[in-house]
Amino acid sequence: MRALFTFLAGLWLAALASASLAAPAPDFTLRTLDGRNLRLHEQRGRVVLVNFWATWCGPCRQEMPLLNQLYQKYQGSGFTLLGVNVDEDPRKAQAVASQLGLAFPVLLDADKAVSQRFELASMPSTLLIDRDGRVRYLHKGYQAGYEALYEKQIRELLKE
Numbered sequence: 819m820r821a822l823f824t825f826l827a828g829l830w831l832a833a834l835a836s837a838s839l840a841a842p843a844p845d846f847t848l849r850t851l852d853g854r855n856l857r858l859h860e861q862r863g864r865v866v867l868v869n870f871w872a873t874w875c876g877p878c879r880q881e882m883p884l885l886n887q888l889y890q891k892y893q894g895s896g897f898t899l900l901g902v903n904v905d906e907d908p909r910k911a912q913a914v915a916s917q918l919g920l921a922f923p924v925l926l927d928a929d930k931a932v933s934q935r936f937e938l939a940s941m942p943s944t945l946l947i948d949r950d951g952r953v954r955y956l957h958k959g960y961q962a963g964y965e966a967l968y969e970k971q972i973r974e975l976l977k978e
Contacts, residue, residue: 840954841952841953842952843866843868843945843947843951843952844858844935844936845857845859846858848926848927848932849925849926850923850925850926851908851911851912851915851923851924851925851926856900856923858900858947858951861900861947862949862950862951863896864896864897864898864949865897865898865946865947865949865972865975865976866898866899866900866946866947867885867888867889867897867898867899867900867945867946867968867972868899868900868944868945869881869885869899869900869901869902869942869944870902870904870927870933870936870938870941870942870943870944871901871902871903871904872903872904872905872942873903873905873910873911874905875941875942877941877942877959877960877961878941878942878960879914879918880960880962881942881960881965882901882914882918882920883918884965885899885901885922885965886918886919886921886922888965888968888969889921890921892972892976893922895976896949896976897976899922899923900922900923900925901920901922901923901924901925902924902925902926902932902933903924903925903926903927904927904933904941905928906928907928908926908928911926912924938958940958940959942960943956943958943959944956944957944960944964945957946968946971946972946975948975948978949975949978955971
């Protein structure tokens with residue numbers, strides 16, 4: 819019973835932490851760990867989860883495997899996930915991504931220009947962007963159970 823209460827409380831807190839913004843997402847281009855440039859605007863037509871994270875962030879490391887599962891589950895359905903790392907040293911991001919076996923693209927924002935453009939101060943921060951390029955949800959921080967809310971919102975946006 820306590821576990822159920824904790825789970826439901828986490829979902830409620832996640833709902834409070836998210837906002838339906840419906841504003842166009844600022845476009846950006848960042849280099850991926852494999853050296854390619856990836857532009858957000860090129861993802862139009864897909865539902866995009868953008869997760870800003872850092873290697874020094876414990877909750878970020880906790881949610882990464884769960885995000886990876888969401889990516890693998892929905893990538894064939896018009897969904898993609900972009901992990902934007904804000905560490906100054908890209909080798910740290912590469913090490914963590916390899917250690918966790920991340921399948922989704924990890925982008926490098928070492929100068930934090932993109933995270934500042936989105937006015938993000940907390941790690942992790944997660945945006946869900948609809949097929950038209952509008953930010954629909956913003957989640958600041960992470961607690962166990964948020965991934966269930968992410969999945970619900972991904973499925974909702976995929977149906978639109």
